[in-house]
Amino acid sequence: MTEQQQIKDGLARIYALFEAQMHIDARPLGRAVARAGRRLPKAARHAGRRLAQIEPLLDNPKLWMQVDQPRAGKDMAQLRAALLAYDRRARRIHALLGWATSNMVNLFVIIAALVALLRWRGLL
Numbered sequence: 001m002t003e004q005q006q007i008k009d010g011l012a013r014i015y016a017l018f019e020a021q022m023h024i025d026a027r028p029l030g031r032a033v034a035r036a037g038r039r040l041p042k043a044a045r046h047a048g049r050r051l052a053q054i055e056p057l058l059d060n061p062k063l064w065m066q067v068d069q070p071r072a073g074k075d076m077a078q079l080r081a082a083l084l085a086y087d088r089r090a091r092r093i094h095a096l097l098g099w100a101t102s103n104m105v106n107l108f109v110i111i112a113a114l115v116a117l118l119r120w121r122g123l124l
Contacts, residue, residue, distance in 0.1 A: 003069050008058055010076040011051065017083040029055050039091070044082030047075035 011029065018024045018032045022039065026032040030052035033045060040048065054072055057063040118124040 004058060004064055007054070007067075007069070007072055007076070010073075010080075011055065011058075014051075014076065014079055014083065017080060021083050021086045021088065028052060039086065040079075040082050044079050047078040047082075050075050051079065 014029070015027065015032070018026070018036070022036055024032050024035045026035050029048060033040065033048035033052060036045075036048075051072065054067050057067055115124065
């Protein structure tokens with residue numbers, strides 16, 4: 001299998017991981033990386049952008065010669081690792097806990113202000 005075909009297969013696996021892990025069904029790769037946004041680590045986002053620049057060059061043999069093939073392999077490995085490490089359930093739990101914490105703090109402040117007002121007015 002040629003390196004060009006290996007990169008095409010690797011990109012197909014990355015598209016499958018975007019669909020399976022993040023429920024993002026977007027082509028080309030640049031759009032998928034943009035939709036993932038900050039859910040991907042910074043290094044993986046940069047790797048995805050570099051791969052998105054390489055993707056149109058795969059079908060043209062003359063342009064293919066411009067591709068840094070070892071760098072493309074490293075970028076695919078980095079993006080693949082980031083997608084495999086993504087835990088959607090943990091992300092949701094973390095967001096829910098953040099929301100609940102902020103609401104509890106707000107509720108505590110309102111109750112404290114109410115108690116202070118009632119004491120000041122002599123009702124408590």
